Amino acid sequence: MDIVNWDLFEIWNLLFGISDLLFRLVRVRKTGIWEGRIYMFAGIIEELGEVKSFKKGSSKCVIEIEGKKIFDGLKIGDSVSVNGTCLTVSSLKEKRFFSDIMTETLKKTALGDISISEKVNLERALVFNSRLGGHFVSGHIDGAGIIVNKKKDKNSYLFQIKTSSDILKYLIKNGSIAVDGISLTVMDILKDSFMISIIPHTFKNTTLGFKNINSKVNLETDMIAKYVENFLNQKKRTKNSRLISLL
Secondary structure (H helix, E strand, O other), X not given: OOHHHOXXXXXXXXXXXXXXXXXXXXXXXXXXXXXXXXXXXXXXXXXXXXXXXXXXXXXXXXXXXXXXXXXXXXXXXXXXXEOOEEEEOOEEEOOEEEEEEEHHHHHHOOHHHOOOOOEXXXXXXXXXXXXXXXXXXXXXXXXXXXXXXXXXXXXXXXXXXXXXXXXXXOOOXXXXXXXXXXXXXXXXXXXXXXXXXXXXXXHHHOHHHOOOOOOEEEEEEOHHHHHHHHHXXXXXXXXXXXXXXXX
16 A cells, blocks of 8 residues: 555554554553453563363363463463463462363464473563563464474574464564564565574573474464554545445
C-alpha cells in the first residue's frame, strides 16, 4: 500500500492505534495483566524446567513441570510461559505445577512433540516494577518453525528457522521475534526462513542449546506489526464499502 497517498486523517489513525497499544502496555504496570485477560512476558527465560508427566486426553492434555526459580510467589491461576506458550497454573505440588493444554494449542504449537524429562523454557508473567529486558510477548503462538541449520560462529550461534509465509510477512530485519519464548532479533529474512544469532549464555540456558536440525520451535511475531496490519485491513474494507455504496 502506498503510504505517500495517505491523507493526514489516515496517518493520524495509524499513529493513534500504535499509541493506544503503548498506552495499554503502560497500564499493566500496576496490575501485571493486559486488559484484565492476558498476561504479558518479556521473552527473558528465567530457568529451564523439566517435564515430569504429559497425559493426553480426547480434548486436552495435562502437563506437569518441575522447576525452581519460578515458584517464588507462584499460585494457582497464574500464567507461565512454557516454550513461549502461555499456560495457566491449575494446581501446585511442591516445586511442580500442572497446566491444561487444549487440543488446538497442541496442533498449533510444538508442545505436542514434548516428551517426558525434556527441558522447557519457563518465564513468569511480568511484574511491571522492574526494567524490561526483551520485548513484549503475549504467549499466544502464531505457529511453529523448523530448525534447518545450526552452527557456531565465533562468539555466537547461528540458527536458520524455516516457517510459513503467514509468519514471515510480519518479520523485518533487526525486528523482534520470540522463539520458544526467547526474545530474539531477526538477523536476516530468506525466501522461506529467517536467521537469528544467540549469545553463549542464551545457548546454555535455553532450549536452543540442545535443539538440533529438524527440531520444532514455537514462534510469536511482534504484536505491533499485527496492529498495523489490522489497521491497513480496516482501511481497505472501508474503501471497498465506500466503492460499493457508490455503485
